[in-house]
Amino acid sequence: MSAKRDDIQQQLEQLRASYLAQLQQGWSDVMAEAGQLLEADNSGWQSIAQALKLRFHTLAGSAGTFGLPELGQQAKALEMELGAWLDIDRRPDLTSKQQFLERVQELSNHSSHQQQQLPSTLFQPSDDEFTRKARILVFSKDGQLGQQLHSALEPFGHQVQSVQQLELLRAAVLERQPDVLMLDMPQQRVPQGLKTLINTMQKDEQHPTVLFVVGEKESFAHSLAAVRLGAAGYFIKPVNAAAIELRIQRLLTKRQQARFRVLIVDDDVMLARHYQLIIEQAGMEAKVVNDPAKMLIGLQGFQPDVILLDVNMPECSGPELAQIIRFKDEWLGVPIIYLSSETDSQRQLDALVKAGDDFISKPITDQALAVTVFARAQRARQLAEMMTRDSLTGLLQHATVKDRLSDEIAKAKRSKQELVVAMLDLDHFKKVNDQYGHLIGDQVISSLANLLQQKLRKTDVIGRYGGEEFLLALPDCSLQKATDILNNIRQSFQAIPFSAQEQSFSCTFSAGLARVDTQLSSDENIERADQALYKAKHNGRNRVELA
Numbered sequence: 001m002s003a004k005r006d007d008i009q010q011q012l013e014q015l016r017a018s019y020l021a022q023l024q025q026g027w028s029d030v031m032a033e034a035g036q037l038l039e040a041d042n043s044g045w046q047s048i049a050q051a052l053k054l055r056f057h058t059l060a061g062s063a064g065t066f067g068l069p070e071l072g073q074q075a076k077a078l079e080m081e082l083g084a085w086l087d088i089d090r091r092p093d094l095t096s097k098q099q100f101l102e103r104v105q106e107l108s109n110h111s112s113h114q115q116q117q118l119p120s121t122l123f124q125p126s127d128d129e130f131t132r133k134a135r136i137l138v139f140s141k142d143g144q145l146g147q148q149l150h151s152a153l154e155p156f157g158h159q160v161q162s163v164q165q166l167e168l169l170r171a172a173v174l175e176r177q178p179d180v181l182m183l184d185m186p187q188q189r190v191p192q193g194l195k196t197l198i199n200t201m202q203k204d205e206q207h208p209t210v211l212f213v214v215g216e217k218e219s220f221a222h223s224l225a226a227v228r229l230g231a232a233g234y235f236i237k238p239v240n241a242a243a244i245e246l247r248i249q250r251l252l253t254k255r256q257q258a259r260f261r262v263l264i265v266d267d268d269v270m271l272a273r274h275y276q277l278i279i280e281q282a283g284m285e286a287k288v289v290n291d292p293a294k295m296l297i298g299l300q301g302f303q304p305d306v307i308l309l310d311v312n313m314p315e316c317s318g319p320e321l322a323q324i325i326r327f328k329d330e331w332l333g334v335p336i337i338y339l340s341s342e343t344d345s346q347r348q349l350d351a352l353v354k355a356g357d358d359f360i361s362k363p364i365t366d367q368a369l370a371v372t373v374f375a376r377a378q379r380a381r382q383l384a385e386m387m388t389r390d391s392l393t394g395l396l397q398h399a400t401v402k403d404r405l406s407d408e409i410a411k412a413k414r415s416k417q418e419l420v421v422a423m424l425d426l427d428h429f430k431k432v433n434d435q436y437g438h439l440i441g442d443q444v445i446s447s448l449a450n451l452l453q454q455k456l457r458k459t460d461v462i463g464r465y466g467g468e469e470f471l472l473a474l475p476d477c478s479l480q481k482a483t484d485i486l487n488n489i490r491q492s493f494q495a496i497p498f499s500a501q502e503q504s505f506s507c508t509f510s511a512g513l514a515r516v517d518t519q520l521s522s523d524e525n526i527e528r529a530d531q532a533l534y535k536a537k538h539n540g541r542n543r544v545e546l547a
């Protein structure tokens with residue numbers, strides 16, 4: 001367990017201790033209120049019963065979370081009993097009230113002896129220390145495959161090491177902890193020693209390795225043998241390095257997504273803090289808003305993937321809050337999960353009809369909370385990505401990249417920092433399509449997209465502007481620096497060997513750069529970069545020109 005997780009565990013335990021202390025202190029108030037109920041006259045009993053009902057409702061929703069599920073169940077039963085009296089609006093008779101008081105007394109005595117049931121294993125999605133640059137180990141009896149992959153994948157920043165003997169492979173695995181093993185498998189049979197090693201690598205909890213198999217021919221039997229070894233990809237010789245790189249990127253992108261963000265809106269400070277710690281322990285980011293009125297500010301600053309909303313809050317209810325969220329188009333896609341100890345399914349459905357996507361009944365186990373939130377966040381992120389990202393390259397789509405450029409121009413205007421806009425276009429790309437087909441053309445486009453993602457900063461904006469055109473916005477970057485970066489990418493791209501129909505070929509691109517003039521619109525700035533691109537094409541292609 002990492003230091004951060006140790007720390008979270010410690011905080012959870014402290015929180016439980018505070019909860020128990022608060023619970024013990026609270027019993028005298030509960031007993032006093034229950035005593036008042038006994039003595040209350042016809043007109044006063046409802047308000048006391050209402051207050052008690054709320055107390056037991058809160059207890060029913062929180063006790064299980066803090067390791068006291070039995071107490072939670074008993075509190076729920078008392079809440080329901082009070083609810084039944086209030087529903088028919090009839091003062092309970094003396095015997096019922098006395099029995100009620102006894103049950104409260106019993107519960108209070110018991111609660112100090114109840115043992116906390118600490119949660120078992122918590123949900124922790126695998127640790128991801130991946131970068132977009134992969135460590136690739138090639139195991140092949142001849143050195144050719146290693147050499148080929150080395151020259152094809154190094155331009156993307158991947159580290160490729162090739163070994164030819166099992167003993168060396170073992171040593172390399174220990175030393176380098178590869179992300180990917182490329183196994184040259186000329187036959188379907190693999191020696192047992194190698195099988196065992198591969199199996200161990202794949203199951204490594206800290207750093208599982210992904211297996212790609214390279215075979216001699218496209219056949220069902222070979223593919224099946226690869227599947228049985230646990231391969232995530234099967235390629236045939238001569239290998240198409242661009243296709244392999246695409247697979248690697250997909251793998252890495254999936255693993256190094258930014259952490260999911262969860263906004264928790266709950267007026268119960270301790271419970272909200274507990275949920276926050278559980279969600280953080282599961283590798284997500286969580287922010288708590290205890291005051292519903294501050295929720296919109298929380299939303300703006302945090303941009304959550306999921307909102308967890310308490311249903312019963314004093315100022316306004318969860319469904320009301322959910323409707324306020326849904327007033328804004330920008331939050332329409334964010335899933336809202338209600339958290340409530342409400343067990344009446346009709347009321348749950350009513351809440352969902354108003355707004356909201358899911359209902360979690362309190363108490364929920366820590367594991368179930370983390371899994372539900374993680375799954376919702378993952379799905380929401382996928383959908384959001386699909387809406388704004390180009391399916392071939394994973395880059396921002398035309399409209400989104402233009403929007404992002406406008407945002408960057410506004411930011412640059414405020415911060416007075418330099419911003420560069422760049423337009424890139426593949427050279428003679430029609431010929432690539434004509435000669436090798438559209439599919440290979442697509443691979444070339446994807447490779448350039450991957451290279452751009454690899455070489456540019458996280459803060460840079462990268463979009464697919466048109467078929468074989470890309471638009472970039474490089475904030476806080478001088479024109480000179482941007483020229484150097486683009487030239488470096490241009491050279492790396494030129495060095496990538498593509499292969500099709502047993503032929504190898506390379507591609508180039510041209511680029512036009514402009515320092516953004518914040519007085520101009522984003523379209524006008526794009527136009528300036530486009531003119532520079534035209535100059536680059538006119539001056540012979542495979543070059544970078546400035547506006």
Ligand SMILES: Nc1nc2c(ncn2[C@@H]2O[C@H](COP(=O)(O)OP(=O)(O)OP(=O)(O)O)[C@@H](O)[C@H]2O)c(=O)[nH]1
Pocket residue numbers: 425426427428429430431433437438439440441442445466467468537541
């Ligand atoms: N494979 C593939 N080809 C595309 C895609 N989008 C556009 N293209 C092709 O890209 C080619 C662009 O050709 P042109 O605009 O004539 O330019 P070019 O051949 O690249 O020549 P220059 O830009 O002048 O160097 C066309 O053949 C389009 O069909 C795509 O998504 N996939």
